[in-house]
Amino acid sequence: MTGLIDRFLKYVTFDTQSNPSQATCPSTPGQTEFARFLQQELIELGLSDVTLDANGYIMATLPSNVEADIPAIGFIAHMDTAPDASGKDVKPQLVENYQGGDIALGKGDVVLSPIQYRDLHALHGHDIITTDGTTLLGADNKAGIAEIISAVEFLMANPEIPHGDIKIGFTPDEEIGRGADLFDVDKFAAKWAYTVDGGPVGELEYENFNAAAALVEFKGVSVHPGTAKGKMVNAMTAAARFHADMPLEETPECTSGYEGFYHLHNAQMSLTDSSLHYILRDFDKDELARKKAYLEDKVATFNAQGNKVSLTITDNYSNMREMVEPHPHIIEIAKQAMERCEVKPNIKPIRGGTDGARLSFMGLPCPNLFTGGYNFHGIHEFITVQGMELAVKVIVQIAKDTAIRYR
Template sequence: MNRLVDRFLQYVIHDTQSNPSSESCPSSAGQLEFAQLLLSQLKALDLRNVNLDDNGYLMATLPSNVEYDVPAIGFIAHMDTAPDASGKNVVPQIVENYQGGDIALGKGDEVLSPIQYPDLHKLHGHNIITTDGTTLLGADNKAGIAEILSAVEFLAENPDIPHGDIHIGFTPDEEIGRGADLFNVDKFGAKWAYTIDGGPVGELEYENFNASTAIVEFFGVNVHPGTAKNKMVNSMTFASRFQAEMPSQETPECTEGYEGFYHLTSADMGVAKSSLHYILRDFDEQGLADRKAYLIDKVATFNEGLKQGRVEITFTDNYRNMKEMVEPHPHIIEIAKTSMQACHIKPLLKPIRGGTDGARLSFMGLPCPNIFTGGYNFHGIHEFITVEGMQAAVNVIVEIAKQTAIRYR
């Protein structure tokens, strides 16, 4: 466990925040620098086929230790952290044997409160790693990397545990939707894989949103305000009215479970031109199509009511629900469930209200459900993870390797 924690604390101090404005891969230099560190650590474990390509995709293999045929399986995590909060100068702290109440973050007034985050009530007695209240922690997904490496190290040190070929993949730019762009499934070599990129202990997910992005652009006319009467057309007025008329109960803060949403993520505002950037999410393909149709009709209605100016909309599809690609292979889920139960963990099958590399990889021929890391509150300054949750993830990874070998013995 100490090595696991040491790995994680070493990893989070590396700034690997991905950059959606960059067209390079990886999108930030910090990811490649971090990959070089991981490359050296994988080589030190004496793994096979350790390779880091120019785009920041890192792969390695722990060879099988059994004499019969076992399908090669994989474990995948991403190296980047989200653009939503700073990943620079991360200062983690460990709260040992948490006994309840607020946790002070760093030296300021920021706290982690069980009133705001009731999950803390279930974590009394646990050792909790938090931020200092100024950055995210980076458990999403450096915890997954630390857990995979620790599990592989444990398997290498305990040859009495049977396993087939174990393939490891660390990807860049998952947080900006590009993690699977240049992933070479054939080179990876696994029959199926698991992303270690979930939240609380027990999470097992093979359903995710269908996802699309919508950009609504508003075109007006800019004239000097001193002579603007009957001439200026302020596009910001259109944009604000458009957003005000969106369904107020179909947003992330008002939905849960299998409910989809519209989410205004950013806006670029000006008199002559403004744009609203939305993400659309729905577990059902028809539901996503209906959301697109709603926005198309709304734009058309808006344009009909304008005497000057115009509104345009464009869509970009991001990923699809992996359920249709994983369900035909129920043994992948059964092995994960059996492994959790063997580790005295109750499997919590639930939909991902987001996406992972596994969603796209599943459609690229690599069925890839998602497993917990033990973390909470990803993408913000209140992110935290428990040491016990991380160790539980390591145990499950080891057990999946073992149960796969037993199944095919």
């Protein structure tokens, strides 16, 4: 495990924030730079079939060390960080043997507080890696990459541990919903895989949101405000009225578990042209359809009142449960591996999505494993050294248990 943290701390120095406004793949040059670095690392490690394609996807193989016909399994993580917070000039800090209380982030007045982030109460005695309060950390998902590579390195150093072919895949642009767009499932050649992209220790997920995006556009009429009576139509006012009438109890800050939501992700405002960008999420397809219908009815009502409003809804991804449940052994192997590593499995739905959701519908069943991280996508992101070490152990155990099961 000695190289695990050094590896992770090196990875977070790469600025790999993805950009939804760019059509290229990868969407940012920093991802290409990081991909080349990883390609060279995998070659130097001695893996087989190390490739980096023109779209920034990395694949490699740790060949089987047993003669039996063991199904090839994969481990996948993404290279980009979220656009929600800066990923440039990340300056991580290590808090050893945390004993409670606020953790100061950098030299400013930003703190990581157990009052706001209650997970910290259970982490006394742990070594915690935080940000300096100016950027995200990048544990989502560079921790997953570091854990996968460290697990493979451990297997190579301990050839007495049996395993079949282990396939490694690192993807670009997961955070902007494109991570699986150009993933070559046939080339990857695994029977099933696991994304290592989850949060706290023990998370094991094979359900995710059904997801859609909704763009609501408002057209206005500009007239000098001194002579505007009966003539001006303020698109910003219409947009504000529209959002103010959305169901408050169905927002991210008011929902949990299996509850879905409408989320106003961003807005552009001017007098003549305004738009509201929503994401719609629900684990149940019928409930997602209800949310779409609600917006359609709301737009129709606004237009009946004399407004000029248009609605565009785009489906993003679906709940992978229907593609994973027919293969219960995939979950059982991961669950058993956690238990053997003295990790209590926490099987829960992902209140989001992963590359695994799309990949599962592309023929590669792909549940999600924990990384040991918390508070992704913001300046309060952190991860524990102990959590990362356990993730490595679980990956190794999954490889071993799969070989034993099919040998």
